Amino acid sequence: xxxxxPLALRIAAGAGLVFLHLPLLFIILYAFTSEERSYQFPPxxxxxxxxxxxxxxxxxxxxxGLSVRVGLASTAVALVLGTLxxxxxxxxRFFGREAISLLLILPIALxxxxxxxxxxxxxxxxxxxxxxxxxxxxxxTFCIVVVYNNAVARFRRLSPSLVEASMDLGADxxxxxxxxxxPSIGTALLAGGMLAFALSFxxxxxxxxxxxxxxxxxxxxxxxxxxxRQRPVTNVVAVIVILVTALPILAAYYLTRxxxxxxxxxx
Amino acid sequence: xxxxxPAAPRESILRHLSDVLVARRGLYLMLLLVPPLLWLGIVYLxxxxxxxxxxxxxxxxxxxxxxxxxxxxxxxxxxxxxxxxIIERTVLVSAIVTLLSALIAFPIAxxxxxxxxxxxxxxxxxxxxxxxxxxxxxxVYAWKLLLAKEGVVGWVMERLGLAGLLDAWLAAPLVxxxxxxxxxxxxxxxxxxxxxxxxxxxVQAALERxxxxxxEASGDLGASPRQTFRRVILPxxxxxxxxxxxxxxxxxxxxxxxxxxxxxxxxxxxxxxYTQQGTAGNIPLAAAFSVVPVVIMGLFLAAAKRMGAFDAL
Numbered sequence: 015x016x017x018x019x020p021l022a023l024r025i026a027a028g029a030g031l032v033f034l035h036l037p038l039l040f041i042i043l044y045a046f047t048s049e050e051r052s053y054q055f056p057p058x059x060x061x062x063x064x065x066x067x068x069x070x071x072x073x074x075x076x077x078x079g080l081s082v083r084v085g086l087a088s089t090a091v092a093l094v095l096g097t098l099x100x101x102x103x104x105x106x107r108f109f110g111r112e113a114i115s116l117l118l119i120l121p122i123a124l125x126x127x128x129x130x131x132x133x134x135x136x137x138x139x140x141x142x143x144x145x146x147x148x149x150x151x152x153x154x155t156f157c158i159v160v161v162y163n164n165a166v167a168r169f170r171r172l173s174p175s176l177v178e179a180s181m182d183l184g185a186d187x188x189x190x191x192x193x194x195x196x197p198s199i200g201t202a203l204l205a206g207g208m209l210a211f212a213l214s215f216x217x218x219x220x221x222x223x224x225x226x227x228x229x230x231x232x233x234x235x236x237x238x239x240x241x242x243r244q245r246p247v248t249n250v251v252a253v254i255v256i257l258v259t260a261l262p263i264l265a266a267y268y269l270t271r272x273x274x275x276x277x278x279x280x281x
Numbered sequence: 282x283x284x285x286x287p288a289a290p291r292e293s294i295l296r297h298l299s300d301v302l303v304a305r306r307g308l309y310l311m312l313l314l315v316p317p318l319l320w321l322g323i324v325y326l327x328x329x330x331x332x333x334x335x336x337x338x339x340x341x342x343x344x345x346x347x348x349x350x351x352x353x354x355x356x357x358x359x360x361x362x363x364x365x366x367i368i369e370r371t372v373l374v375s376a377i378v379t380l381l382s383a384l385i386a387f388p389i390a391x392x393x394x395x396x397x398x399x400x401x402x403x404x405x406x407x408x409x410x411x412x413x414x415x416x417x418x419x420x421v422y423a424w425k426l427l428l429a430k431e432g433v434v435g436w437v438m439e440r441l442g443l444a445g446l447l448d449a450w451l452a453a454p455l456v457x458x459x460x461x462x463x464x465x466x467x468x469x470x471x472x473x474x475x476x477x478x479x480x481x482x483x484v485q486a487a488l489e490r491x492x493x494x495x496x497e498a499s500g501d502l503g504a505s506p507r508q509t510f511r512r513v514i515l516p517x518x519x520x521x522x523x524x525x526x527x528x529x530x531x532x533x534x535x536x537x538x539x540x541x542x543x544x545x546x547x548x549x550x551x552x553x554x555y556t557q558q559g560t561a562g563n564i565p566l567a568a569a570f571s572v573v574p575v576v577i578m579g580l581f582l583a584a585a586k587r588m589g590a591f592d593a594l
Contacts, residue, residue, distance in 0.1 A: 015560055019392060019395070019396040023388055023391065023392055023396075024392065026389075027388040027389045027392035030385045030386070030388060030389045030477070031405075031408050033385065033474070033477075034409070034411060034412040034474070034477065034478065035410070036419065037423035037424060037427055037474060038412065038415060038419070038420070038423055040423055040426055040427060040433055041419060041422065041423045041426065043424055052429075052431055053425070053426050053429040053431055053432045054431050055426075055431065055432050055433045055435075055436045056436070064511050084381075086379075092322075094316070095316055095317040095320055096317070098313045098314070098317050099313070099314065099317040101313050102310050102313035102314045106306070106310055108307075108310065113517070114314065114318065115457075116443070117318075117321050117322075117325075117326070118321070118547045119315075120320075120321075120325070121325055123527060123528075123531060123578065123582065124531065124535070124574070124575060124578055125531050125532065125534050125535015125536070125551070125574050125578075126330075126532075126535055126536075126577060127535040127536070127537060127551050127554055127555065127571065127574075128329075128535060128571050128574060129325070129328075131332060131554060131558055131567060131568070131571055132325075132328035132331065132332040132571075133324070133328045134558070135328070135335055135558075135564060135568065136327060136328035136331040136332070141333050151324055154320070155320070155321065155324055155325050158317065158320070158321070164503055171436060181303070186295060186296045186299035186300070187298075187299035187302055187303060188299055209414070212414055213414075216414075216416045216417055216418070217417075218417060218418055218538065219536070219537070219538065222555075232352070232416070232417070232418050232524075235418045235419075235422070236418060236538065239418065239421070239422060239425070239542055240541070240542070248422070250418070252418075252419045252422055252423075254421055255416045255419050256415055256416060257416055259415055259416050259417060260411060261581035262412075263410055263411065263414045263415075264407075266409060267406070267410060271403075272495050
């Protein structure tokens with residue numbers, strides 16, 4: 015389409031984007047406010063002192079540490095399982111294929127509270143005590159689909175003739191995977207892994223059911239939202255969380271964008 | 282891309298294994314699928330069935346212990362007027378959120394799909410991805426700051442001389458309340474903010490798949506741009522809207538944190554599930570309650586599949 019866009023459309027689209035972005039900017043502003051107890055706007059003054067206060071809070075560090083460890087483990091599990099599923103489903107047609115792709119989507123298509131309470135009741139039935147691993151179990155389950163989505167798109171663009179050529183030249187399946195397939199899907203896996211990490215790092219609903227007494231960073235924040243203790247520290251943590259999730263997303267975007275011109279995908 | 286030259290054929294176990302797998306495609310597929318299916322089957326489906334089973338147990342009203350005998354008593358309880366009220370309210374809120382998010386999302390998706398090119402298109406994509414992926418709780422928290430009595434929205438309305446309008450809105454029944462942060466208006470706003478990006482992406486994907494030649498043909502056959510939009514573009518984009526609705530509807534249906542932080546005192550489904558399994562300790566009722574969104578989403582997914590919405594995901 016070469017015609018110019020209608021003015022009303024531009025206004026509606028612009029207003030929508032403003033709606034989606036403005037609130038997060040206010041969070042950043044509030045991290046510097048000198049007002050301690052209320053949500054007063056505009057802030058009466060600006061200060062950096064809350065960053066120092068947050069830095070010295072051991073509970074924030076503990077929650078951050080747990081979140082990172084859970085995110086890494088869940089991402090690792092999701093990378094393996096998501097890639098396997100993508101390799102199987104990307105090209106073949108077989109009985110039950112649809113059911114399997116539905117099963118992969120289900121953990122994010124059904125409300126998180128269902129996943130959460132289902133896992134919790136299963137843990138209690140099988141008498142698994144809450145631990146770091148019960149959190150990972152929940153997170154990995156809904157992270158699989160993120161890796162799967164990224165990997166399956168790349169697998170479909172990977173030309174089958176490349177794989178056939180490799181086999182014709184005498185490579186076995188494992189060599190072909192190592193030298194041909196993996197380099198082609200590598201960036202998609204990295205992107206999927208980063209998104210899975212961001213998803214896990216941020217997850218709160220499933221975590222509230224599977225965590226027991228442990229606090230991931232979102233659980234810590236939820237506690238502060240319900241029973242605020244030191245509001246400015248929450249503001250600072252919110253800004254940190256924005257950064258930790260934004261960076262993987264930006265990175266994932268650049269990784270998948272470059273991957274669009276992958277060898278053998280021309281036709 | 283560099284393709285390394287493979288070494289001379291290896292006479293090894295790996296080689297044999299590889300040959301077997303290449304020859305027997307079914308076996309190869311099965312081996313690939315076993316680990317993810319085991320995980321999802323045991324951890325996820327297993328848990329879901331455990332949950333379903335619990336909904337057929339009941340609770341002893343005096344001792345509060347769970348009686349592990351199959352009964353429909355809990356479902357009878359679920360269908361009491363008070364509980365049906367909660368279900369109805371939740372579905373209504375989810376439907377409103379879905380509808381409004383489609384309205385906000387459509388112009389953004391339409392612009393991005395039809396007019397944005399090159400750099401601008403990338404900017405649009407990132408402008409949708411960033412809020413979609415940024416932290417859920419941070420977003421809820423941001424709205425608490427915005428909607429609070431002394432917060433940003435109140436300040437802006439006052440500066441614009443619209444404080445009277447805000448007060449009138451808050452005085453209105455149902456949508457109003459003591460302040461925006463404890464009203465249905467506030468709750469719906471936060472849900473919209475949280476889920477609209479989930480609507481934009483599938484709608485944009487559907488719009489991008491509308492062939493330009495169809496739009497040109499419609500114009501050539503004498504349709505005005507408005508008619509083309511209504512008769513050609515909109516029907517073809519509809520599966521995208523349904524795909525987006527899967528997310529907006531399901532996410533609202535199950536959320537219990539937003540209504541806890543922003544919203545009126547009347548409960549919605551997620552909150553009930555949470556309190557029943559937690560403080561009330563009535564796991565069977567919580568399980569029965571959580572079957573409701575599963576059934577609703579099941580029907581929704583079946584309808585969506587029929588409309589081809591899965592291709593737009």
